[in-house]
Amino acid sequence: TINYSATTSEGEARVSLDESVAPQINLRNPISSDFAVMRRTLREGILMTVARNSRTWRGPIAVFETGRVFLDHGEGLPEERQMATGAFAGPRNDLHWDLSRDSSDFYDAKGAVESVLGNLGLSPVFEPGEDSTFAIGRTAIVKVPAANHAVIGVVGEISTDVLSQFDAEVDKVALFEIDLQAVLNIISGSMQSGGNGKFEEFVRLPASHRDLSLIIEAQSTAGEIVEIAQRNRIVASATVFDLFEGKGVPAGKKAVAVRLVYQSPNKTLTAEQIGKIEHQILNQLKKELGAELRA
Incomplete structure (x- = not known):
């Protein structure tokens, strides 16, 4: 699946972004009305991917994407930020006598974030939060304590109102969106200060x-x-x-x-x-x- 950097104003509205997000950037000469504005989030594209897969596949769905978003802060050129997103839907495991068929949920997306950031030497914390894309009580803000509790993303289960906009044949989607530029900045700062950027010998003693x-x-x-x-x-x-x-x-x-x-x-x-x-x-x-x- 290919997701584009441009979309429609109506399409992006389906993910119900918070009003605090920078306004949309309208293209002066779009090649098509389907590509009239620059995207401000990866959420619309990955939810469309989940929806398409759910119509032809009844097994586990786990999809990931990295790409740029474009934010208009009112002065100078728009800001381009490299982001990463992942979505989980359908049963957690393939059909097997020894495996649970529970649906993927918040903890699958949270676990993916913990795994990826942990491999980069970061220890994120997850604090209850609110985001209009996600269900109330099933949303967490991702922070890095070692970087003055910098906010680097969000993880949660998509609200039923938002999910209904995509005609997905699943009853639940768990999604994360991480600011890769912020993550890289934290790692770079840590390496320059002699922090977690250095490699350490594996511990060989028993745990x-x-x-x-x-x-x-x-x-x-x-x-x-x-x-x-x-x-x-x-x-x-x-x-x-x-x-x-x-x-x-x-x-x-x-x-x-x-x-x-x-x-x-x-x-x-x-x-x-x-x-x-x-x-x-x-x-x-x-x-x-x-x-x-x-x-």
């Missing part, structure tokens, strides 16, 4: 993992747990693998299960050492989030 089941306030996020845990340099990774609200959990609270992987670059950790680190993390989680271990 250990422990699972924690925590009770936190409903308005707190699982991402906050991950961010707090990963402040400790011995925590190689923190992964949320379960989230539950309802019976057995106090009102106004939610249960979050997280797996912490402990690994030291210079020694094999003992159970006692891991226990002390875990105790420190639990104390910090309680201090900042009021988190308690689930009974």
